[in-house]
Amino acid sequence: MTRKKVVIVGGGYVGFEVAKELDAHADVTLIEQREAFVQPPATIRALLDSALLDQIVLPYDRLLKTGRVVRGRAVSVSQTEVTLDDGNVYPADFIVVATGSSYAAPFKPSGDSIDDFRRASADVSAQLAAAKSVAIVGAGAVGTELAGEIAAARPDKDIILISSEDTLFPMYPAKFGNQIKRKLERAGVSVVLGQRVEDLQRMDMPYAGSVKLTGGRVVSADLVFPVVGSKPNTTLIQTLPGVNAVPSGRVKTDKWMRPSNFPNVFIAGDIADIGDGMTIVAITRQNPWLVTTLKQVLKGQAVEDQKPYAPWKKAPILVPLGPKVGNSWLFATVGNWITRKMKGKELFIPKYRKAFGLKR
Numbered sequence: 001m002t003r004k005k006v007v008i009v010g011g012g013y014v015g016f017e018v019a020k021e022l023d024a025h026a027d028v029t030l031i032e033q034r035e036a037f038v039q040p041p042a043t044i045r046a047l048l049d050s051a052l053l054d055q056i057v058l059p060y061d062r063l064l065k066t067g068r069v070v071r072g073r074a075v076s077v078s079q080t081e082v083t084l085d086d087g088n089v090y091p092a093d094f095i096v097v098a099t100g101s102s103y104a105a106p107f108k109p110s111g112d113s114i115d116d117f118r119r120a121s122a123d124v125s126a127q128l129a130a131a132k133s134v135a136i137v138g139a140g141a142v143g144t145e146l147a148g149e150i151a152a153a154r155p156d157k158d159i160i161l162i163s164s165e166d167t168l169f170p171m172y173p174a175k176f177g178n179q180i181k182r183k184l185e186r187a188g189v190s191v192v193l194g195q196r197v198e199d200l201q202r203m204d205m206p207y208a209g210s211v212k213l214t215g216g217r218v219v220s221a222d223l224v225f226p227v228v229g230s231k232p233n234t235t236l237i238q239t240l241p242g243v244n245a246v247p248s249g250r251v252k253t254d255k256w257m258r259p260s261n262f263p264n265v266f267i268a269g270d271i272a273d274i275g276d277g278m279t280i281v282a283i284t285r286q287n288p289w290l291v292t293t294l295k296q297v298l299k300g301q302a303v304e305d306q307k308p309y310a311p312w313k314k315a316p317i318l319v320p321l322g323p324k325v326g327n328s329w330l331f332a333t334v335g336n337w338i339t340r341k342m343k344g345k346e347l348f349i350p351k352y353r354k355a356f357g358l359k360r
């Protein structure tokens with residue numbers, strides 16, 4: 001019996017895992033524009049420990065046993081096929097689009113080239129080594145972890161972390177954010193809350209300069225890091241019939257992660273507005289659902305007969321501030337020891353190296 005064709009666009013946290021899990025159940029094609037997967041959680045510490053880069057750039061060549069990873073950029077999706085910019089067309093019975101999001105350099109590759117990503121990381125790392133003062137604009141998980149990593153590795157730097165919110169991690173119980181603030185301050189970071197930066201000069205990469213806060217204060221820094229969030233890459237699906245984009249730039253789905261009138265096209269991860277945040281933690285919930293559902297529909301069952309996806313009510317979060325310190329919310333606030341064990345020490349590197357068929 002010929003196996004059904006599943007084409008997955010984007011080999012990030014959604015794409016690589018869904019492809020790997022379906023490899024034995026379908027004829028899988030994973031389309032990815034880059035020659036390797038990069039692990040964003042570790043790109044922060046890589047600025048202070050460049051040897052990490054070799055650990056977190058993971059080639060796709062050992063990922064699948066029977067399916068294939070095609071290097072290329074998808075430019076259109078229909079109900080029956082995916083077309084690449086080189087003109088090649090990949091027919092599909094089911095399509096998963098997981099084109100993810102872009103982030104300011106050097107935290108995710110900005111284009112297709114891993115060499116460019118390595119260069120961007122090395123350039124910023126050198127600027128950071130030379131900088132006496134650092135201003136971090138945006139105190140989400142990336143900004144907060146960046147402040148913690150710099151403070152842990154280079155306690156001589158003047159670090160200021162600026163947030164427009166009145167507390168750190170306002171979506172979580174106050175104790176969680178308050179403890180992180182205290183730990184940062186103990187490490188020498190100055191945390192400025194409730195102040196919006198009015199004149200961020202660049203959103204795409206760090207720069208030397210100053211920022212003006214709403215209160216009028218001007219902060220000069222040898223290096224200003226813009227870390228104000230991810231930008232979803234939804235171009236590929238925006239033109240599908242019935243697609244509904246929301247102000248965040250993500251795309252709404254039905255209860256079975258389908259964004260359009262095409263019943264066999266699914267999306268997940270950072271592009272999908274399903275009620276989850278733009279995190280790997282969300283994907284650790286979405287991927288098992290997607291894999292289970294696709295396995296059933298590959299056997300001929302109707303999508304609508306499958307259990308709908310239910311997002312996290314409040315997702316757990318792990319926030320290391322360097323390899324030893326940190327806080328996590330795992331349905332209760334926990335501190336250094338658990339955060340270090342679960343994330344801070346190894347940043348999930350062994351887990352993903354193993355998934356890509358590599359040694360530790």
Ligand SMILES: Cc1cc2nc3c(=O)[nH]c(=O)nc-3n(C[C@H](O)[C@H](O)[C@H](O)COP(=O)(O)OP(=O)(O)OC[C@H]3O[C@@H](n4cnc5c(N)ncnc54)[C@H](O)[C@@H]3O)c2cc1C
Nearest residue numbers: 010012013014033040074099100101269270278279280281
């Ligand atoms: C610095 C940083 C640290 C983070 N740390 C954490 C953390 O500790 N915990 C956590 O839960 N979340 C973390 N996140 C968030 C996490 O990285 C994202 O939620 C996750 O990467 C989203 O996965 P995804 O598969 O949706 O997309 P992505 O990982 O963005 O992958 C999308 C893939 O699609 C490819 N692609 C895009 N368009 C095309 C196309 N047209 N054709 C072919 N390929 C294409 C891209 O090259 C990319 O490989 C972090 C983010 C950043 C920036």
